[in-house]
Structure formats: structure tokens, C-alpha cells
Amino acid sequence: MSVGRGLTSDQLSGFRTELRGAVLDPPDPEFNQRRVPFNAMYEDRPDLVVRPTGTADVAAAVRYAREHDLEVVVRGGGHSVGGLSTADGGMVIDLSTMHAVDVDPGVRLARVQGGAVLGELDRETQLFGLAVPVGVVSQTGVAGLPLGGGYGWLRRKHGLACDSLVSAQVVCADGEVRTASAEVNPDLFWAIRGGGGNFGVVTSFTFELHPVGPIVAFAGVFYPVEAAAEVLHGYRAYFTDARDEVTAEALSITFPADPSLPESVHDRQCLVVGAVYAGAVEEGVAVLRPLRELAEPLADISQPMPFTAVQSAFDGLFPRGQIRAYWKAAYVATLEDDVIEIVARASAERPSPLTFVDTYAMGGAIARVGADDTAFAERSAPYMVSVHGNWSAANDDEANIAWVRDVWAKVDALGVGSTYLNFSGADDADPSRAAVGFGSNLERLARVKAQYDPENLFHRNNNIAPSGDGS
Ligand SMILES: Cc1cc2nc3c(=O)[nH]c(=O)nc-3n(C[C@H](O)[C@H](O)[C@H](O)COP(=O)(O)OP(=O)(O)OC[C@H]3O[C@@H](n4cnc5c(N)ncnc54)[C@H](O)[C@@H]3O)c2cc1C
Known part of the structure; x- marks a missing residue:
């Protein structure tokens, strides 16, 4: 029996046993509820919605999508105005089950999983009178902010959300898990601070915290x-x-x-x-x-x-x-x-x-x-x-x-x-228009894209076409 576009139910049940999290397909009663993003203009019907419980599930989902030639769509909070976290067909990796926020007030760092929303981050950081500069609506996903810049009420004092990013854990297109920081994979770290979801699935972000409030x-x-x-x-x-x-x-x-x-x-x-x-x-x-x-x-x-x-x-x-x-x-x-x-x-x-x-x-x-x-x-x-x-x-x-x-x-x-x-x-998401937003950094972004995602697996975003040999 065929499920979605070309997947057999045997293939799907094999995938289900590989994950700790849920794999929802259209017959599932929860599917419709999880399918819906913020913007009501996008009523797309993906083939699958995967709800990983951790980085291992995300890596398995990326590998599975590659093997079965499924479009990969990544969702943090689902607040993309352009509907970029849903699609007709393909696999939505919905990170909303991965929303832990862990604050270390001693070193003023917060580690935030890729599916957390702003309200969850603010609640935990404000307990210590600390904050990350993020956006202004609390249901918005944290992920899209540092990946795309991120303007909020603290921006003139503490900069963009991406300016407070210290490191991230990224599942790249080859299914490998990489750290991105100033010391480890610095090119990847540079690229994810503004280059969007082009370089992989970020399963956690570590932010520097600033004294604010309460x-x-x-x-x-x-x-x-x-x-x-x-x-x-x-x-x-x-x-x-x-x-x-x-x-x-x-x-x-x-x-x-x-x-x-x-x-x-x-x-x-x-x-x-x-x-x-x-x-x-x-x-x-x-x-x-x-x-x-x-x-x-x-x-x-x-x-x-x-x-x-x-x-x-x-x-x-x-x-x-x-x-x-x-x-x-x-x-x-x-x-x-x-x-x-x-x-x-x-x-x-x-x-x-x-x-x-x-x-x-x-x-x-x-x-x-x-x-x-x-x-x-x-x-x-x-x-x-x-x-x-x-x-x-x-x-x-x-x-x-x-x-x-x-x-x-x-x-x-x-x-x-x-x-x-x-x-x-x-x-504006197609590469020719997105280029305007990336401005003078486009060429370097295209080289980093070629290194980490040469086949453009992650293309449902403000897309950067890979260019050059990535070196
Ligand atoms: C009501 C509302 C209020 C907003 N307010 C602000 C604001 O105050 N300041 C501001 O700067 N912006 C704001 N935005 C815009 C917001 O920054 C973007 O919509 C952002 O993409 C939302 O993040 P998300 O995780 O919810 O996005 P999603 O819709 O989940 O994803 C958007 C894009 O990011 C990629 N992505 C998401 N999560 C990951 C991940 N973990 N790893 C890799 N790629 C990922 C997706 O593939 C997709 O391309 C607002 C948007 C809305 C709808």
C-alpha cells in the first residue's frame, strides 16, 4: 500500500520504529492539528509530520528523507510569514516537542532547543533577571529569529538575536551532527547567524544572556x-x-x-x-x-x-x-x-x-x-x-x-x-529575490551552502543556491 507520495506503509512503519517521537500521516487524528502553521494562507498538506524528541530523531529523519527523496521542511515555531515551514507533500520536521530551555545564570548562558517559543525562553531567563534579545510576540518560534536576524525590544541595546548566539548544534544535510561556534566550524557559525535554515536543522541554540528587568x-x-x-x-x-x-x-x-x-x-x-x-x-x-x-x-x-x-x-x-x-x-x-x-x-x-x-x-x-x-x-x-x-x-x-x-x-x-x-x-523566498536580503554576504553564503548542503536538501526557506566547491 502506498502512503503519501510513493512511500509504502512498510517503509513508513520501519521509519516509525527508528524514532522515539511520532511520525504522523494524514489518517492520524493529530495530523491536521500539527499541519497548520501560523499563517492561514498556507493550507498545504505535507505527506508526513515528524515530531522528534531529540537530535537523534532529527538526524534519522533527515537521513530518511534523503533516502526516500522526500522534500524536507523544518519547523521551529511555525511563524514564517511566507509559509516556509509547511509544504504540499514532503516531510515536516516539527520541532515543537523539543522546547526545553536551560539557563545557567552563573555564566549567563541559555541553551534552548530548536522548537522553543519566545515565551518559554523569556519565562526561564527572566527568573534570573536576564534576557536574550528576541522578537515581540511570545508564541513566535525562537529558531527563526537568530537564523534570520531577529529584532525585538532590546535590539538597540543588545543587538539582534543572532548577535547573542554563542553556539548551536546542527544536523546537516549528510545527517551528521555538528557544533557551530567561533571555534568549531566557524564558517557554519557565521552562516547560521542570518543565513536562515539553509544549512541544516538547528536542534539547540546557546545564547549569551543580558541583564534585563524583571x-x-x-x-x-x-x-x-x-x-x-x-x-x-x-x-x-x-x-x-x-x-x-x-x-x-x-x-x-x-x-x-x-x-x-x-x-x-x-x-x-x-x-x-x-x-x-x-x-x-x-x-x-x-x-x-x-x-x-x-x-x-x-x-x-x-x-x-x-x-x-x-x-x-x-x-x-x-x-x-x-x-x-x-x-x-x-x-x-x-x-x-x-x-x-x-x-x-x-x-x-x-x-x-x-x-x-x-x-x-x-x-x-x-x-x-x-x-x-x-x-x-x-x-x-x-x-x-x-x-x-x-x-x-x-x-x-x-x-x-x-x-x-x-x-x-x-x-x-x-x-x-x-x-x-x-x-x-x-x-521573496526564491534565490533571486532572497539575494536582496543577503546583500553583500550572498557569495560567501553560497560557498558555505555548497560545503554543508551541496544538493540543496534544505531549500524550503529564503533559499541560497549552492555555488563553488565550498572551500
Ligand atoms: C506574529 C509574528 C510576529 C513576529 N515578530 C517578529 C519580531 O518581533 N521580530 C522579528 O525579527 N521577527 C518577527 N517575526 C518574524 C519571525 O522572525 C519569522 O517568522 C521567524 O521565521 C519565525 O520563527 P519560527 O521558528 O516560528 O519559524 P518557522 O515558521 O518554524 O520557520 C521559518 C523558517 O526557519 C527555518 N527553521 C525554523 N526552525 C529551524 C531550525 N530549528 N533549524 C533550521 N531551520 C529552521 C524553517 O525551515 C523556515 O525556513 C514575526 C512573525 C510573526 C508571524
Whole structure:
């Protein structure tokens, strides 16, 4: 009997006995539940979902997929905006059963398994008043952040997620398990800090930890969208000489009538300025104050808050498998008046309430790392404007995608010509488009790819075509 595309049930039962974890196929009642990624646009049906319990299972799965010519898809938290952790056919290696986080506060290191999500990491590190700079929604997978860069509330003080990576354990395309660190396989270590899932399955990450919290000064100010241009001019002025401790975003959004939010912002288009101070709380409250006075706000919920609460503040907006998402980001060298005008206009014309136009303040620690020190090349742009299309009805796909592309193209025309691949839709994942995101590091990445994955087994990602002999 044939299972999936060409596998016999005998072959499959042989594979099952090899693993400690589960191998799910479509008849399995759990299959459908495990199949679904974050982005509801991707309803793909893989042949198998493998749920490894450890590195040995991952290595066996990679070898099995090679032997049986199965497409390999790797899933950490499943939050790829472009649906890169699912596929029609093939084997999804779903790491969600491997989510342990082990913190050693004495040496300020955390070892995190490849399927952990941000909330699990923050919970364990915050127990000791420590943190890794990761993203801002707690259900997001840890894995995709250091592999693709990783921006969060600590980025201007402590850099990208990939900048705090100390070592990783990687199951490569030949099924071998390798350590990647500054001392061991340094080329692989360089490549996985920004080169995405191209080089193998990372079964664990070891991060350096930074003192943060447990309480941080937080600013959350809701300005009316009509004041967007005024607010963004003030935001630009603030960041001409802001301290690295301050990280902020200015994002347009329309919140629903949620009783946990001030009534004045219910169903009202807003430009929200959110900021965190990664330093002493009282000092932070004072330093963040000007961001609360950029125009007359509709509401201001700024206050000292537990860092874990800041890290989950957006969670409710992103239920898994319910949001359709298409995002695109452009970096700009200055927040010039023309960019502000595009952002302000787009903020008022968004096609869906949860669609953001988000202006990220960069710089600080991000820019102190050289463009070729890690595979993540874009270090110097002081701002990123990201257009995050989020909607719920399939009928609205075309209009929302077209709108995101249009706004992005206008900003990108004034930008530095690079993009953030972790925010990209599927159409940016093919090697010719992904090249824009890898920038000046592409050639070296292609050589490392040729060394560790010459046949491009790991291609369901922002793909790098192997090139050269890998030496
Ligand atoms: C709601 C939401 C919020 C977000 N917020 C932020 C943010 O604040 N900051 C930010 O920088 N980005 C953010 N992102 C983007 C996020 O960084 C990427 O979507 C990232 O890929 C998510 O990681 P994941 O493990 O969930 O990805 P997955 O969907 O599981 O995988 C994405 C890609 O990474 C590869 N991959 C995953 N795990 C591994 C592994 N262990 N080994 C090798 N390859 C692997 C996959 O093959 C795939 O190509 C957000 C995305 C969403 C949907």
C-alpha cells in the first residue's frame, strides 16, 4: 500500500520504529492539528509530520528523507510569514516537542532547543533577571529569529538575536551532527547567524544572556492617525541622539473594542508609539517621556511593566491559523519627509484594521557589528519601514497583498535597497529575490551552502543556491 507520495506503509512503519517521537500521516487524528502553521494562507498538506524528541530523531529523519527523496521542511515555531515551514507533500520536521530551555545564570548562558517559543525562553531567563534579545510576540518560534536576524525590544541595546548566539548544534544535510561556534566550524557559525535554515536543522541554540528587568520602563502611546506625520517628525528628532537603551516602534493599527484597552482607542485608527528602556526603571521613565509628548494622545498606557508582559502584549492579535498575512520591509537611510508622508498616508488608508505600517528605530548595538561579521548584512540603516498586511477572509487576499506591495514599493524606492527576509512573503523566498536580503554576504553564503548542503536538501526557506566547491 502506498502512503503519501510513493512511500509504502512498510517503509513508513520501519521509519516509525527508528524514532522515539511520532511520525504522523494524514489518517492520524493529530495530523491536521500539527499541519497548520501560523499563517492561514498556507493550507498545504505535507505527506508526513515528524515530531522528534531529540537530535537523534532529527538526524534519522533527515537521513530518511534523503533516502526516500522526500522534500524536507523544518519547523521551529511555525511563524514564517511566507509559509516556509509547511509544504504540499514532503516531510515536516516539527520541532515543537523539543522546547526545553536551560539557563545557567552563573555564566549567563541559555541553551534552548530548536522548537522553543519566545515565551518559554523569556519565562526561564527572566527568573534570573536576564534576557536574550528576541522578537515581540511570545508564541513566535525562537529558531527563526537568530537564523534570520531577529529584532525585538532590546535590539538597540543588545543587538539582534543572532548577535547573542554563542553556539548551536546542527544536523546537516549528510545527517551528521555538528557544533557551530567561533571555534568549531566557524564558517557554519557565521552562516547560521542570518543565513536562515539553509544549512541544516538547528536542534539547540546557546545564547549569551543580558541583564534585563524583571521590570522595565515601557511607553505605549496611542496617537490619532491624523497626527501621524507630526508624530513621526518628533520620533525622528528623538532618535537623532537617543540612548541605545531605548528601542521603539511607531505602528499604525485599529484596535477592536477590547475592554482591556482604553475606550478612546476602540475601533479608532491610531499610530501607536511603543518603546522599552533596557536600563534602570526610573531613569527609563524619564528618558521615554518625550515619546509620550509627540502630539495630543488618545490614550497613554505607559508605565513600568514586567518585561514578560511587554513581550506578550501583542499576542492576542495573532491567533495561530486564523490570520492571513503578507508582509514586506524596506530599510531607509533617513526618515526623510517623503518617507514620513508615505507612511502617514498609508497609515490612514490601510485596508484592514490589523494591518500595520511599522517604523522601527534601528542603530545602536545593531550598527556596531560589521556587515560581514555575521551573515546578517544590513547593519547601518537607522530605520526599517515594514508593511504588515494582516486580514482574515480569503476573498480579501488579492486586495491586501496588492496594497502591501504598493506601499512597500513607494518606501523601497526611497530606501537603501535591502529587505528583512524574516518579514517577507513567499514570493521573496526564491534565490533571486532572497539575494536582496543577503546583500553583500550572498557569495560567501553560497560557498558555505555548497560545503554543508551541496544538493540543496534544505531549500524550503529564503533559499541560497549552492555555488563553488565550498572551500
Ligand atoms: C506574529 C509574528 C510576529 C513576529 N515578530 C517578529 C519580531 O518581533 N521580530 C522579528 O525579527 N521577527 C518577527 N517575526 C518574524 C519571525 O522572525 C519569522 O517568522 C521567524 O521565521 C519565525 O520563527 P519560527 O521558528 O516560528 O519559524 P518557522 O515558521 O518554524 O520557520 C521559518 C523558517 O526557519 C527555518 N527553521 C525554523 N526552525 C529551524 C531550525 N530549528 N533549524 C533550521 N531551520 C529552521 C524553517 O525551515 C523556515 O525556513 C514575526 C512573525 C510573526 C508571524
